[in-house]
Amino acid sequence: MESILELSGITKSYGKIQALQNVSYQVPKGSVFGILGPNGSGKTTMLGIVLNALQSDSGNFTWFGKPGSPATRKLIGSLLETPNFYHYLSAVDNLKITQAISHRGSEADIHKALETVKLTERKNSKFSTYSLGMKQRLAIGAALLGDPEVIVFDEPTNGLDPVGILEIRELIKELASQGKTIIMASHLLDEVEKVCTHVAIMKRGKLLTAGAVDEVLANEDIVEINGNNDEGLQRLFANYPGVTQTKHNGSHLQLFFTFGTANLEAINQHCFNNGIILNHLLLKKKSLETKFFELTND
Secondary structure, eight states, X not given: OOEEEEEEEEEEEETTEEEEXXXXXXXXXTOEEEEEOOTTSSHHHHHHHHTTSSOOSEEEEEXXXXXXXXXXXXXXXXXXXXXXXXXXXXXXXXXXXXXXXXXXXXXXXXXXXXXXXXXXXXXXXXXXGOOHHHHHHHHHHHHTTTOOSEEEEESTTTTOOHHHHHHHHHHXXXXXXXXXXXXXXXXXXXXXXXXXXXXXXXXXXXXXXXXXXXXXXXXXXXXXXXXXXXXXXXXXXXXXXXXXXXXXXXXXXXXXXXXXXXXXXXXXXXXXXXXXXXXEEEEEEOOHHXXXXXXXXX
């Protein structure tokens, strides 16, 4: 798969604090790529480096197969902080100022951006009358000027209420459906799981894992069972082929298998053949939250 962004050995320190430690990964073209990690993990520093706002100590990166440069930067829309819009101006006038400063796009791009972020009906309203969600959508509209191939967000739903979060989530999905590559840093596990196709998980400047969301999360099949003989179930699956471990979770027994190997029909038949009738049989996918905390806890 073609890569839009490739990082190789990116390292950055602030005095004794090592913000990034030899970070390398690739962002596939057309993906929604989440950079996930708790505060202090190096997400914002990483985005600052690839957007040429910060200089790394070592390592390099490429956009579209070329070293980062002012020319490649013009192909990338970004929202690292909410822009300083003028509260007494309308959305249209604010975007005209943004365009004049950035030299990106035309007046037609302004109206297209407002339509994309669903602010056309309020395009002549003062910025001060906007809700937080609308203000964030206008900021995304500013990032869309010039119709960039790639859009980079830093915590795009930070501080928003549930309605605002849903609006931004749907907007990101719509932009991805247009073929744009989206890169977003977030500490919200739920957002990454619902929006992203790929993820990189970071902790204290180190990359812990990266890849397709399904691949990063789905490293185990977890089967929950419960029946008419709890002690018999524990003994029955102690040496069952493919089970890597068993664990009690409340009233259920959990069976852990290598990803993709659990066979519910065979498990049910095995119990029946040994005189145990199951009243609960469920294949669970390990949640992002479980995986995230397994990787990032100490």
